Amino acid sequence: MDKKLKAISKVSVALLGTAGFVAAAPQVSVQAAAKYQVYVSKKAYVYTSKGKKTKKSYKKKAKLTVYGTKTIKGKKYYSLGKGRYIRTSDAKKAFVRYSYSTQTKKITRTIKLYQPKGEKKVIQKAYIKRSVKTDNKTKKKTYGKWSTSSWKKYTVAKVEGYTASRSSIGAVKVTYKLKNQTVKVTYKKNATAANNNPASDSKTTDVNDKGNFLAGNTNSASNSKNTGVSDKGNSSAGDTNSASNSKNTGASDKGNSSAGNTNSASNSKNTGVSDKGNSSTTKNNSPSVSKPNNSGSSSSFSNSSSSKNTISVKAANFNVKRNVSATDGSQNIDMFTLNSDSTFSKKKSAAAAELFEGSYYPIVYHVSATTTDKSGVNWYKIADPLDNNSSAWVKADGFTTTTIAAGSTRPTYDKQAKADYEKYKKLAEELGSLEAAQNDLNQKKAALDSANQAYTAAETSYNNKVSAAKASYDEASSAYEAAGYDFIMSKATANYYQDSKTGMANVAVLSGYVNGLDDSVKSFLSTSNLKKDVTLIKELNSFRASDNNFSNHNALGVDYDLMVYASIAGIISNSTLDHTYFMNNPENVDVSNAENLAWGYSDPLDGWYTEEKAIYDAHGSGITGHYTNCMGDYDYVGLVLDQNSKTSAADFNRNRDSSTQVTVDEFETALNSYVASYESPMNTAKSNYEQAQADKSEVNAAQENVNSSKKAYDEANAKVEKIKTVNQQVEKAYKAYKDSWKVPSEK
Known part of the structure; x- marks a missing residue:
């Protein structure tokens, strides 16, 4: 309310009753409208556009939206809109302490395709945002958490006659820590397939293999000849000839095992057999049992012996493959050592996963010897897939004979895909299992829930104490204030x-x-x-x-x-x-x-x-x-x-x-005396109320517990989400790696 005065006495009613209130035509000036907020500093009445006061008013501390100012009859008003105004002296412009904005960050992944006809670029954009709170007083900025986005999976375009270095580029979750990336994809021209002439009477000379395995020729025609076979890898075998009276001499093996020819006809001769592995070479002139297979090669077992406690080892020269998928990581190859007492003891187990993820890929093995133990179990002697310099015995029922050359199934693959897979796999191992992380998260969630409940209880207790203290103070204060009215009425x-x-x-x-x-x-x-x-x-x-x-x-x-x-x-x-x-x-x-x-x-x-x-x-x-x-x-x-x-x-x-007429001192003394009995209880209640407001120790302790529990929960939750993401990346990376394999098929 603007300041106004009015005086009157019974000797000059007409004069003083109207002094200073002269009607005049309204004089109005208007400022440009600007929307902002004001706080009512004292009771504010609403006026019309002509400056006429209405009965409508706003209480002190009310927050109003105004639309600029307007001057009416020389007085300044805030415009409330719709022809309503309050005086500027009744309100103050609100200071907006904090303002809010959003910060956006763009992160790109550039895919460069080096195609035969030239380079092509594909740019994937991801946008992440975070809130920014600005303290308009101190100019300090407080930043919220960054959102996340993603780059979608990109399927690499195929070019006829060429093979891309990778078939696809996986989807990636984009966080604020990620920087702009560039992924390069190259194209290699496909090789022309060689001719295959499986004619009889073939001749093989100077065959060299610098890889893991090399097998000799398997010739079905009679009178075939194999000379000078050399292997610098893991194993070497001579020819397996089905015709009678065939002869094989001079076979050598610089790898794990070496065997001479295995001839199924009677009166055959086997000379020059040597084995640098674990098994010994024996000469067997007794009739043998031949086991045919679907590939046309054969495996032979013999259990004849001159001693009751010994078994016979027969040289062999054929190839086998496993009966399970080479990609089945749950299957192991159990390898054994043949003891001097003709028993077998377990040497080690090689997980299939090690075979296709490592430098090996021996899903086809060369058999250099066979035997049957005293229990009738058939055994193969193969090169140890984990040790190029030794051989091991395996149970034959886990393998099937094949015409695929040993070691010829080594796959080619995308090296980058494999590197990605190994990277994510290592990260997954470091993070641990999802189940353990989820269990930890559940425990942290329970702790956080408990902390929140404790905080709610502490806050409720605090509010109840403050409310009770305030109620006591309000009651005492009301009694104190009412005492003044009672005092006047008692004296009037x-x-x-x-x-x-x-x-x-x-x-x-x-x-x-x-x-x-x-x-x-x-x-x-x-x-x-x-x-x-x-x-x-x-x-x-x-x-x-x-x-x-x-x-x-x-x-x-x-x-x-x-x-x-x-x-x-x-x-x-x-x-x-x-x-x-x-x-x-x-x-x-x-x-x-x-x-x-x-x-x-x-x-x-x-x-x-x-x-x-x-x-x-x-x-x-x-x-x-x-x-x-x-x-x-x-x-x-x-x-x-x-x-x-x-x-x-x-x-x-x-x-x-x-x-009823007293001096001012008498009035003051009587007043203080009358209200004294109300003032002391009010002051005590006020002190208790202020103390109750100030004592937030239980609430603060509970809040600290909530904060630490929330931090632990957020970290556990982040770990679960990270493990999920990494597991997905492992799965995608493995699929990309597996899809890039190229394994020669059986002929």
């Missing part, structure tokens, strides 16, 4: 206030204010307001004693009836902005000779005395009736200020020989 003329209300009910312009008057009067006459009133009356008496225009005035005393009267006058003036009660009060309660009113002043004497005295001293034009009333020839005053609404009323009278 008996039934004076009740008679005032009864009289008002019979006056048309006053009757509408009777309902609800009690609460308003109690507010005006609260203990806090009365103590402020004492200060103002003493200030007024100081002005009266020192004023240079009006001297030798006595100090004003306090009239209890006038205190009630002034309260009613001030309450009604809030609505009428006029001396409505003074000019219409019932005669039986009329105790005032002059009256000052003020609105919007924390100290009404600033307007009543200081401002108007300056006009009076300068002999200027303007209202000075409040000043002259303050300096008037009066003995007692009823001066009230409602500090909430900043409405003031001062009513003056002369000595009327009433017990």
Whole structure:
């Protein structure tokens, strides 16, 4: 409310009642509209576009959206829109402490395809964002967490006659840690397939293999010849000839094992057999049992022996492959050593996974010897897939004979795909199992839930304590404030206030204010307001004693009836902005000779005395009736200020020989004595309330527990998500690696 003053006395009603209120055509100026927020600093009434006050108002601390300012009749207003305004003096522009924005980051993956006709680029873009909170006071920025995005899987285009270095590029989860990447894909021209002429009477000379395995020729025609076979790898075998009277000499093996020819006809001769592996070479001239296979080669076993406790080892020269998929990582090859007592002891197990992920790929093995143990179990002697310099015995029932050359199934593969797979596999091993991580996450979740429950309990306990303390303080404070009203009523003329209300009910312009008057009067006459009133009356008496225009005035005393009267006058003036009660009060309660009113002043004497005295001293034009009333020839005053609404009323009278009239010191002493019994409990309750508010130790401890539990949970959850992501990457990388294999097929 803007500051306003109004004075009146019974000797100059017409003059002072209208002074300063002259109607004039409205003068309006408007500023450009700008939407922002303001806080109401005191009770703010709504005005029309012509500056007319309405009954609508906003309480202190209300937050409003305004659309610029407008000047009406020389006064400045905030525009609320739709022709509604509040005075700028009733509100302050809100300071927006924090502002929010979003930061965006682009991360790209460039795929370069080096195709036969030239380079082609494919650019995949991923955008991630995070929030930014700016403290407009300190300019400090606080950043939120980055979001995530992804690069989608890219399938590499095929070019006829060429093979790409990789068939696809897997999808990738993009995080803020990831940098721009470049992936290169090259194309290699396909090789022309060689001719295959499986004619009989073939001749093989100077065959060299620098890989892992080399097998001799398997010739089905008679009179075939094989000379000078050399193997610098793991094993070498001579020819297997099905014709009778064939001869094989001079076979040598620099690898694991060497065997001479195995001839199925009788009277055959086997010479020059040597074995540098674990098995020994024997000469077998007894009839043999031949086991045919689907590939046309044969495997032979013999259990004849001159000793009951020994078994016979027969040289062999054929190839076998496993009965399980080479990619089945759950299958192992159990390898054995043949002991001197003709028993077998387990040497080691080689997981199939080691065979196709390592430098080997021996899913086809060369058999250099066979035997059958005392239990009738058939055995093969093969090169140890984990040790190129030794051989091992394996059970024959896990293998099938094949015509594929040993070692010829070594695959070709994309080296980058394999490197990616090994990288992700190693990372997965370092992270541990998903099950263990999920169990840990569940434990961390339970701990976090427990911490949150403990925090809720601590917060509830804290709020209950604060609420209970506040309720006690509010109750004590209300009793203390109400004591002021009770004090005045105990000192005023008996039934004076009740008679005032009864009289008002019979006056048309006053009757509408009777309902609800009690609460308003109690507010005006609260203990806090009365103590402020004492200060103002003493200030007024100081002005009266020192004023240079009006001297030798006595100090004003306090009239209890006038205190009630002034309260009613001030309450009604809030609505009428006029001396409505003074000019219409019932005669039986009329105790005032002059009256000052003020609105919007924390100290009404600033307007009543200081401002108007300056006009009076300068002999200027303007209202000075409040000043002259303050300096008037009066003995007692009823001066009230409602500090909430900043409405003031001062009513003056002369000595009327009433017990309700006392000095200001007597008034103050009696007031303090009356409210003392209420003040001490209020101060104690206030102290307890403030202590309850300050004691947040349990809540703070619970919050710290929540924070640490939340951090542990977030870390565990991040690990689970990372393991899931890495497992997916392992799966995708393995598939890409496996898809890149090229294994020669059986002929």
